[in-house]
Amino acid sequence: MLYLLFQLGADRYAIAAGEVVRVLPLVELRAIPHAPEGVAGIFDYGGRPVPALDLSRLLLGRPAQARMSTRIVLVRQPDAAGAEHLLGLIAEHATDTVRLEPAAFAPSGVRSQAAPYLGDVSTSGSRLVQRIDLQQLLPAAVRAALFAAPVAA
Secondary structure (H helix, E strand, C coil): CEEEEEEECCEEEEEEHHHEEEEEECCCCECCCCCCCCEEEEEEECCEEEEEEEHHHHHHCCCCCCCCCCEEEEEEEECCCCCEEEEEEEEEEEEEEEECCHHHCECCCCCCCCCCCEEEEEEECCEEEEEECHHHCCCHHHHHHHCCCCCCC
16 A cells, blocks of 8 residues: 655654545645644635644644645545545655555554544654554544534625
8 A cells, every 4th residue: 555654853654645635835824813723724725725734733743844845735534524625734754655555554552542643653664654544633623623614694
């Protein structure tokens, strides 16, 4: 199975390529006052606003560094009713892919209730790679805030 690799701090992470809609260059975001933690803002994609989640801010407590290799990974996320929405994930060094068998991933031995999206680990080259579970990425309150139904006027 093909995975998109990216880096947060010194650690490598992976998202299944089948879950990726597109990898975009880092663009200027419009900040959203009082947005949930980790939400960097919104950007225009094909004429519609898409929220962007900064994975470095979410996992490391600091914003992603604006480098040539920092990308917005566009993925689909369901709302509470199951309808799919686009979400941009800001990720550093998101320029490589790797083929790994799903069976090559094993539990890390450490689970965190605060980060249920951190999945199993595998080795790519000489480095550990941790899989991100996109279905567990957004807490229900953040999902509701990002994908709320528009208010009728």
